[in-house]
Amino acid sequence: MKKLNLIIADDHPIFLKGLWEGLEMEEDFTVIAQATNGQEAFMAVQTYRPDVVVLDIDMPRMNGLEAAEKMLEINPQLPIILLTMHKEKAPLLKALELGICGYVLKENAVTDIMHAIRIVAAGNPYISPEMSLFLLRKPQNTAKQKTQEVLELLTPAERQITQLVAQYKTSKEIADELFISEKTVFNHRMNIAKKLNLTGKNSLLRFALEHFA
Template sequence: MDNEKIKILIADDHPIFLKGLQEVIEDKPHLEVVCKADNGTEAIRLALIYDIDMAILDIDMPGANGLQVAEQILAKKPGVAIILLTMHKARDGFLKALEIGVSGYVLKENAVVDIINAIAAVNRYQSYISPEMSSFLLKHKNRNRNDVSFRLESLTPSEMNILEKVAQYKSTKEIAEELFISEKTVSNHRMNIAKKLDLSGKNSLLRFAIEHISA
């Protein structure tokens, strides 16, 4: 995707928002909206017809909601990156999105500012969460740490430090900059942590950190 335009599907049942979203995206020469839908059923149909790199979906749509659409797309086209748009700061919806394999989670109130950053992050195979959503989740973090199936004591101090920063919803790039190390080093730490904690699947490390690590 480096030398070609990133091909994007957008879906939202509010026509004015959909039009504005397209304008913001296509203001960047390397981004192209190849199809758009105003309901979840149409979004699924278009996603399977068109060659797309990314789908940006409103969570609340008629026909099928954004989570259902994401699940359907990823089942047939696992290489497509999914960014969800939501008006609601809800922890359960966010965790469900992570479980499905969604790469980006953007609050609609900040979409004009956040969406380009989200696209850039997920295009680098990183997760993106709107800063305001991160702040909300940190304030409402589940403090229950009674899960004894994982052995946090097996982690080195450096790995524990990385995991704590993951729990603060910091990206690989942000962690690298904060610790003055390379993104590759952070990625290696993340892989080692996941292996030690017997985690697998997309977003599994972030889900674990959210559930078990106090910020």
């Protein structure tokens, strides 16, 4: 079994110790470095070659978003998971814009983090289910109403695909739910991105969360 080498960072010693102990109990995880602030985490990534990095979003000497941005400048493909206590849309969208793969609520970290690490290591995004439910419960605002013209560019099938993307479903899950092939889903996603001029990592997911969550 190939082990995943992890770097973890949090400025609360008790939480960091508990996270380390939990991860080390998993046979496929090895914590190769720990950090108590964003600067230390960034230096650790330069020193080691982690498979996944787990960062608290609120840290001194460079917060999680700032540290992640610098890490991704060095290695744009590095899977990074942010831990947060905040159920807010703006930091999540900023994280996706930067190319961060995972977003886990600290209140659910014990149950979510193991699964999240394996998901992002495989190249897929992961957002805590509770975060998804929170966003879906939020009422529509005027900003969403103003996007109607943009959404009208999409066919009913493309809108359906985008709605499922907003629920963090993978292309395979979408294909299974709609009884179509993964290739068809891929083609739809490409067409949606082209119509909406979406480019970059997580761009479709960001759009879906902004307009369908």
